Amino acid sequence: MVKAVAVITVSDSCFKDNSKDTSGPALAEFVKKLFPEANLHTIIIPDEKEIIERELKYFCESNLDLILTTGGTGFSSRDVTPEATKAIIHKEVPAITVAITIESLKKTPMAMLSRSVAGIRDKTLIINFPGSKKAVTECFEIVKPVLPHAVALIADEMSEVRTIHDSMQFGHVCPHYSSVDVSKVALRPRESPYPMLEMAEAWKIVDDVMGKWTERLEIVTLDEGLGKVVAQTLCAKEPMPPFPASVKDGYACLSSDGAGVRHVRAAITAGDAPTVPLSMGECVRINTGAALPAGADCVVQVEDTKLVSATEDGQTELQVEILKAPQPEQDVRPVGFDIPMGATLVDKGETLDAAKIGVLAGAGYQSITVRVNPKVALLSTGNELQEPSETKLRPAHIRDSNRAMLKALLREHGYESIDCGIARDSPTQLVASISAALAQADVLVCTGGVSMGEKDLLKPVLINDFGAKLHFGRVRMKPGKPSTFATCEFEGRTKFIFALPGNPVSAYVCCLLFVVRALRVCTGRRGAWPALRTRLAHAVTLDPRPEYARAEIRLPGNDELPTAQLLGNQCSSRLMSACGASVLLELPGATESVPRLPAGSLVSALITGRLDLSAQ
Ligand SMILES: Nc1nc2c(c(=O)[nH]1)N[C@H]1C(S)=C(S)[C@@H](COP(=O)(O)OP(=O)(O)OC[C@H]3O[C@@H](n4cnc5c(N)ncnc54)[C@H](O)[C@@H]3O)O[C@H]1N2
Numbered sequence: 001m002v003k004a005v006a007v008i009t010v011s012d013s014c015f016k017d018n019s020k021d022t023s024g025p026a027l028a029e030f031v032k033k034l035f036p037e038a039n040l041h042t043i044i045i046p047d048e049k050e051i052i053e054r055e056l057k058y059f060c061e062s063n064l065d066l067i068l069t070t071g072g073t074g075f076s077s078r079d080v081t082p083e084a085t086k087a088i089i090h091k092e093v094p095a096i097t098v099a100i101t102i103e104s105l106k107k108t109p110m111a112m113l114s115r116s117v118a119g120i121r122d123k124t125l126i127i128n129f130p131g132s133k134k135a136v137t138e139c140f141e142i143v144k145p146v147l148p149h150a151v152a153l154i155a156d157e158m159s160e161v162r163t164i165h166d167s168m169q170f171g172h173v174c175p176h177y178s179s180v181d182v183s184k185v186a187l188r189p190r191e192s193p194y195p196m197l198e199m200a201e202a203w204k205i206v207d208d209v210m211g212k213w214t215e216r217l218e219i220v221t222l223d224e225g226l227g228k229v230v231a232q233t234l235c236a237k238e239p240m241p242p243f244p245a246s247v248k249d250g251y252a253c254l255s256s257d258g259a260g261v262r263h264v265r266a267a268i269t270a271g272d273a274p275t276v277p278l279s280m281g282e283c284v285r286i287n288t289g290a291a292l293p294a295g296a297d298c299v300v301q302v303e304d305t306k307l308v309s310a311t312e313d314g315q316t317e318l319q320v321e322i323l324k325a326p327q328p329e330q331d332v333r334p335v336g337f338d339i340p341m342g343a344t345l346v347d348k349g350e351t352l353d354a355a356k357i358g359v360l361a362g363a364g365y366q367s368i369t370v371r372v373n374p375k376v377a378l379l380s381t382g383n384e385l386q387e388p389s390e391t392k393l394r395p396a397h398i399r400d401s402n403r404a405m406l407k408a409l410l411r412e413h414g415y416e417s418i419d420c421g422i423a424r425d426s427p428t429q430l431v432a433s434i435s436a437a438l439a440q441a442d443v444l445v446c447t448g449g450v451s452m453g454e455k456d457l458l459k460p461v462l463i464n465d466f467g468a469k470l471h472f473g474r475v476r477m478k479p480g481k482p483s484t485f486a487t488c489e490f491e492g493r494t495k496f497i498f499a500l501p502g503n504p505v506s507a508y509v510c511c512l513l514f515v516v517r518a519l520r521v522c523t524g525r526r527g528a529w530p531a532l533r534t535r536l537a538h539a540v541t542l543d544p545r546p547e548y549a550r551a552e553i554r555l556p557g558n559d560e561l562p563t564a565q566l567l568g569n570q571c572s573s574r575l576m577s578a579c580g581a582s583v584l585l586e587l588p589g590a591t592e593s594v595p596r597l598p599a600g601s602l603v604s605a606l607i608t609g610r611l612d613l614s615a616q
């Protein structure tokens, strides 16, 4: 993010009479428009090499991101800005001045007479511009597209660099300007203009809007099919088992022979095709899963037999005694016992799980047609956020936990997502990041910037810059009150945007209650979470808003209902309260007559996580 910029007018005459300076103010206006958030310093200094060097150094030591000079780049003996700049920079950036020269030459041959320099000192980029208003106007236009990226690269702001790379990749080379005016902070609304919806209303809106999603199909391999929704009913093209198969290791017999001694004709292990048919008084040694020979109608397990005679070397059984008269079909799986020919294996609309994948593999299906999951993009917003990978925290900064958490949460529920980085709390940055995200995805999930602060810009940016329709901007729920759901048309397609509150728990709960629900609806599934009747393990003080409390479930070990135990302090910033949560308890809003629920109260629990009861 560009935090501070200096515009230095270098001119003897302007130094004597400020009113003569037209190029400095023009340049300052361009900078304000490109970096509305940045602190802007403007000064006028004479054409003195020492003074220019001193001021450049001073601004570099003050950690400015960018210094633009205007004036002193020509051929007169007093023109020394390039010399002063060269004297203090650590690295030259000749391509910037080459680009300015090439473009300017298209307008005037006078461009040949500029000696501008561009370079880097420490973490500051310095660019010399000529001294006329016309020239700075033209030159600024030339360098404008690369300035945010150049500054981010110098500052090692990886998330910013990523956003800019993404927006370039998806055809948004120039940062889009936002039409959101952030200058009049005193006039910001003191009450939220968004009506507070009840949860049931918000859910209905999500279901209705997402219900309009146009189904898309794709063919995937079985391996890729886990968790996907099947688009065609698939039937068995062959019976399972395809032959009468033994269920036991023993002897295939004729049941009509009853108990008694049998002559052992042959041995069949799994995979052997039987060759000889059985006659009365005969049997065949057989293994589990092997095909019964013709004539046999039952299997007697080896435990229910006795050896009568064998070859001298003990290698071959000659006769065995069947100790108990077998029943017809005993320990035999007839053809199609597990899956009859033509049986439905998976129905259209079913979600593929491990067992279904096994069934389809067993039935010879290698690829299947499934419903395409919407493409989901994840974007964090906030000036205070750093990448989790950054080793050192800057002052007043925190690491972004939401993106990693939401990516994993979506994956837990079968949805992959595209990481769109961190956007800064500036309208222009948000426009660039949101544009880049929407270019890649159907559904954008962003976090932060939806409440009442002057840096909470998501809603105005969505409305003003993307023409978005806000379906809701506040919901009576805890956590997640400022949850926002919008749609907009972008590059000819409808995009669905969930702007979730930045508090990590709010983002977690709202992702489950709105985003996963929406994605389920898109793929033809039931959106709502299944609910379990539970009893509170302890008393709970109720919040005025209906609350979705993170809890774990315990089985009491008798016929009683499961009990629900809250996972510690439920404040919206404490993500530890969601660690290991298998359910969201639906706690009602407090009323005067019921401010708290005593232990043992009946509460419904939405099963949003894995009910891991094994540890109990
Ligand atoms: N005057 C009012 N202030 C607030 C209200 C209100 O109604 N009136 N609502 C509160 C509620 S409820 C919530 S929830 C939060 C929502 O805030 P925002 O969505 O605007 O989010 P931010 O202000 O950007 O951040 C809030 C909080 O979360 C931290 N955060 C943000 N992103 C991340 C991330 N990716 N990883 C980790 N932590 C993150 C951020 O640093 C803040 O601490 O507003 C209340 N305020």
Ligand code: MOO
Binding pocket: 477, 478, 479, 480, 481, 482, 501, 503, 505, 506, 572, 573
């Ligand atoms: O809705 Mo906010 O999530 O209470 O903290």
Ligand SMILES: [Mg+2]
Binding pocket: 448, 449, 450, 451, 452, 453, 455, 456
């Ligand atoms: Mg906020």
